[in-house]
Amino acid sequence: MTLTADPRTAEQHRLSADSVTLGYGDRVIVDGLSIDIQTGVITTVIGPNGCGKSTLLRSLGRLLRPRSGQVLLDGKAIAAMKTRDVARVVGMLPQTPVAPEGLTVADLVARGRHPHQSWLRQWSADDETEVAAALDQTGIADLADRTLDELSGGQRQRAWISMALAQGTDILLLDEPTTYLDLAHSLEVLDLVDRLHADFGRTVVMVVHDLNLAIRYSDQLIVMCAGRIVAQGRPADVISADLLLEVFGLQATVLEDPVSGRPMIIPIGTRHVRGCDAPADPM
Numbered sequence: 001m002t003l004t005a006d007p008r009t010a011e012q013h014r015l016s017a018d019s020v021t022l023g024y025g026d027r028v029i030v031d032g033l034s035i036d037i038q039t040g041v042i043t044t045v046i047g048p049n050g051c052g053k054s055t056l057l058r059s060l061g062r063l064l065r066p067r068s069g070q071v072l073l074d075g076k077a078i079a080a081m082k083t084r085d086v087a088r089v090v091g092m093l094p095q096t097p098v099a100p101e102g103l104t105v106a107d108l109v110a111r112g113r114h115p116h117q118s119w120l121r122q123w124s125a126d127d128e129t130e131v132a133a134a135l136d137q138t139g140i141a142d143l144a145d146r147t148l149d150e151l152s153g154g155q156r157q158r159a160w161i162s163m164a165l166a167q168g169t170d171i172l173l174l175d176e177p178t179t180y181l182d183l184a185h186s187l188e189v190l191d192l193v194d195r196l197h198a199d200f201g202r203t204v205v206m207v208v209h210d211l212n213l214a215i216r217y218s219d220q221l222i223v224m225c226a227g228r229i230v231a232q233g234r235p236a237d238v239i240s241a242d243l244l245l246e247v248f249g250l251q252a253t254v255l256e257d258p259v260s261g262r263p264m265i266i267p268i269g270t271r272h273v274r275g276c277d278a279p280a281d282p283m
Helices: 053-060 083-087 105-116 125-137 153-166 183-200 211-216 241-248
Strands: 015-024 027-037 042-046 068-073 090-093 171-175 203-207 220-225 228-233 250-256 263-270
Touching (some): 015 053, 027 053, 027 228, 042 183, 105 125, 105 153, 171 183, 183 211
Parallel strands (some): 042 203, 090 171
Antiparallel strands (some): 015 027, 250 263
């Protein structure tokens, strides 16, 4: 069973930010940032705590309205678009998603079909097919009748990703998809994301804290520091000992990963200075 929405056979959508300023309360986290998300690849945003990674992702997912500037979807201001229209193109998985107690996996994934329904178009056989396909693609079809509370961390993340897949979007925004997961389950989830990208050509934008995992699973990296972008490009072109010291205050050696052939970071230690003047913000 395969998902019917295959971005490789349809027009791919373009997501960008044009001079956006973002913040919470009186605090500005991101000021005048512009970025074009490359379509059809996995892009990961990295940077020290408080640099604005999750804040940027929330704005791209229309969860945070810019104070100035705009997020654009296919050249249109995303803030002016109907929520349903955006949800048919952009799927967002927050850092700590919350579901009602007792919700089953199947019911959660079915919620991904809401943007495709209206009072004229209710639940259909096509919706059923998309939900079943999403569960199949993430390997949790056998868990459909289980409640989320019964699942392991890795299984729960698969369920949430299934919901985003059932939504039928070709842009997936994943904020820390490996949060609270051990290394084995983190690899399991990122392998799934990588496979979905490879099989369906989806555009994926992630925030990942583990630098070596970010390097291994990304086509493009965006490096942020103090609310600004300091580097972007292929991991091999971006990651260096100098950048790690400048951005993270981390002394490290960069070698070639014997498995992926990409850069691999070997930490040496940290200096007693901050990597960059990042605001003390949890995002």
